[in-house]
Amino acid sequence: MEIEKILLGQSSEKAYYVYPENSMPGSEAFSICFNGGYLNGEKKCLGGKGISGYHILTEGSLMCTYNDGRKIKVEAGDIFNCETEDRVELEGKAGIFNMIMGNGVRGFIRTFKLNGKKMMRVGEGVGESYIAFIGLNGTFTLEYEGKKFCCEKDSAIIIHAEKKEFGSVMLTADGEDISVAAASGVQLLKHDFGKFIGVRFLERSEGYCKARLDIQPDHMNPIGTVHGGCLFTLADAVCGMAASSIGGVSTTVDSHIQFLNASFRPKYLIAESFPKKIGRKIRSFCVEIKDDQDKLIATVDFIFYSLQD
Numbered sequence: 001m002e003i004e005k006i007l008l009g010q011s012s013e014k015a016y017y018v019y020p021e022n023s024m025p026g027s028e029a030f031s032i033c034f035n036g037g038y039l040n041g042e043k044k045c046l047g048g049k050g051i052s053g054y055h056i057l058t059e060g061s062l063m064c065t066y067n068d069g070r071k072i073k074v075e076a077g078d079i080f081n082c083e084t085e086d087r088v089e090l091e092g093k094a095g096i097f098n099m100i101m102g103n104g105v106r107g108f109i110r111t112f113k114l115n116g117k118k119m120m121r122v123g124e125g126v127g128e129s130y131i132a133f134i135g136l137n138g139t140f141t142l143e144y145e146g147k148k149f150c151c152e153k154d155s156a157i158i159i160h161a162e163k164k165e166f167g168s169v170m171l172t173a174d175g176e177d178i179s180v181a182a183a184s185g186v187q188l189l190k191h192d193f194g195k196f197i198g199v200r201f202l203e204r205s206e207g208y209c210k211a212r213l214d215i216q217p218d219h220m221n222p223i224g225t226v227h228g229g230c231l232f233t234l235a236d237a238v239c240g241m242a243a244s245s246i247g248g249v250s251t252t253v254d255s256h257i258q259f260l261n262a263s264f265r266p267k268y269l270i271a272e273s274f275p276k277k278i279g280r281k282i283r284s285f286c287v288e289i290k291d292d293q294d295k296l297i298a299t300v301d302f303i304f305y306s307l308q309d
Contacts, residue, residue: 001122001123001144001159001160001161001162001165001167002159002160002161003142003144003147003149003157003158003159003160004017004157004158005149005150005151005155005156005157005158006034006155006156006157006158007154007155008036008037008058008095008097008134008154008155008156014035014036014037015033015034015035016034016035016036016156016158017032017033017034017035017132017158018030018032018033019031019032019033019130019160025049025051025100025102026049026050026051026102027102030051030102031101031102031104031105031128031130031185031187032099032100032101032102032105032107032130032185032187033098033099033100034097034098034099034100034130034132034156034158034183035098035100036055036058036095036096036097036098037095037096038093038094038095038096039060039062039090039092039093039094039096040093041091041092041093043089043090043091044089044090044091045087045088045089045090046082046086046087046088046090046098047067047082047083047084047085047086047087047088048086048087050084050103051084051100051101051102051103052081052082052083052084052100052101052201053081053082053098053099053100053101054079054080054081054082054098054099054101054107054108054109054183055079055080055081055082055096055097055098055099055109056077056078056079056096056097056109056111056134056181056183057074057075057076057077057078057094057095057096058076058094058095058096058097058134058136058181059076059094059095060075060076060092060093060094060095061073061074061075061076061092061093061094062074062090062091062092062094062096063090063091063092064080064088064089064090065088065089065091066086066087066088067086067087067088068086068202074094076094076095076136077111077136077179079109079110079111079181079205081201081203081204083200083201083202084200085200097132097134097156097181097183099132099183099185101185103190104187104188104189104190105185105186105187105188106185106186106188106241106244106249107130107183107184107185107186108183108184108204108206108244108245109181109182109183109184110181110182110184110206110247111136111179111180111181111182112179112180112182113177113178113179113180114140114171114173114177114178114179114180115173115176115177115178116172116173117170117171117172117173118170118171118172119168119169119170119171120168120169120170120171121166121167121168122159122161122166122167122168122169123161123164123165123166123167124161124163124164124186124249124307125163125164125307126163126186126188126249126307127163127186127187127188127189128160128161128162128163128186128187129159129160129161129184129185129186129187130158130159130160130161130184130185130186131158131159131182131183131184131185132156132157132158132159132181132182132183132184133151133156133157133158133159133171133180133181133182134151134155134156134180134181134182134183135151135152135153135155135178135179135180136178136179136180136181137153137177137178137179138153138173138174138175138178138179139151139152139153139174139175139178140171140172140173140174140178140180141171141172141174142157142169142170142171143169143170143172144159144167144168144169144170145167163187184247186249188249193233193237194233194234194236194237195237197213197219197230197233198213198214198216198219199211199212199213199233199234199237199238200212200213200214201238201241202270204241204242204245205245206245206246207242207245207246207274207275207278208242208245208272208273208274208275209238209239209241209242209245209272209273210238210270210271210272210273211234211237211238211241211270211271212268212269212270212271213230213234213268213269213271214267214268215265215266215267215268215269220265224264224265225262225263225264225265226263226266226269226297228257228259231257231259231263231269231289231297231298231300232255232257232300234269234271234289235257235271235273235287235289235298235300235302236252236255236300236302237271238271238272238273238287239273239285239287239300239302239304240252240304241273242273242274242275242285243283243285243302243304243306246275246278246283246306247306249306249307250283250304250305250306250307251304251305251307252302252303252304253303253304253305254302254303255300255301255302255303256300256301257298257299257300257301258298258299258300259297259298260296260297260298260299261295261296261297261298262297263291263295263297266291266292266293267292268291268292269289269290269291269292269297270289270290270291271287271288271289271290272287272288273285273286273287274286274287274288276301280306281305281306282303282304282305282306283303283304283305283306284301284302284303284304285301285302285303285304286299286300286301286302287299287300287301287302
């Protein structure tokens with residue numbers, strides 16, 4: 001397990017960590033990059049390279065304008081994402097930390113409050129994992145096998161673990177209510193059936209995911225409605241992403257779909273996943289699928305089991 005401390009620079013283009021080293025976003029070898037810095041009122045664009053990203057503001061505020069017309073304002077501590085087909089224009093004055101992911105890497109950024117000591121298990125059974133810890137409003141210490149790394153403002157601690165390489169790290173707060181951001185990614189296989197049929201993720205946050213499927217002739221059944229298997233694949237893709245956002249990678253152990261209305265040749269479908277109950281290993285979710293007329297087409301209940309050690 002490799003652990004290193006990095007200093008967050010003053011440049012909005014600085015890359016702090018790239019794996020594999022010297023690979024470029026969009027290349028076949030590229031897996032993940034942590035970068036960021038400061039924007040001082042100039043405009044900056046993210047996305048547009050067939051990669052995805054998760055982003056958190058360390059200070060200040062930004063207006064984010066997406067290529068599909070969405071506009072959101074983000075403040076210090078807020079997290080936003082940029083999917084593979086998104087292009088986002090940023091404008092404002094802010095510090096930003098980015099996690100840029102290549103094909104096959106699934107990742108999220110979460111925040112939590114640190115008081116005293118907190119033991120965390122790091123590592124994944126399904127692939128190589130990467131995690132960056134950033135102190136947003138104070139200092140903390142990360143300890144692993146007798147080695148200590150102090151994380152002050154404008155620095156981060158990055159851990160890279162091989163597949164099935166697990167370890168326990170101790171985080172100790174230097175003060176009360178230290179806000180810590182954890183940007184974590186895991187390398188999965190590059191096969192993705194949901195992406196193959198056209199599922200596109202729109203919004204993601206902890207426990208929530210929203211996706212869109214633009215309907216093509218191959219999605220239809222012989223009677224002119226969207227095929228039930230297509231509906232279920234859309235639900236499974238969006239719900240799997242929401243379940244994994246809680247931490248680690250999850251697998252479906254039970255599901256049940258209710259077909260409520262026939263979907264006759266819609267332009268697109270929108271699926272949203274919401275948590276019902278989150279346990280240490282078992283995670284229960286519900287998905288709602290609506291058509292371009294906002295008609296509820298189907299609901300799907302899922303139970304997932306977390307594969308994280």
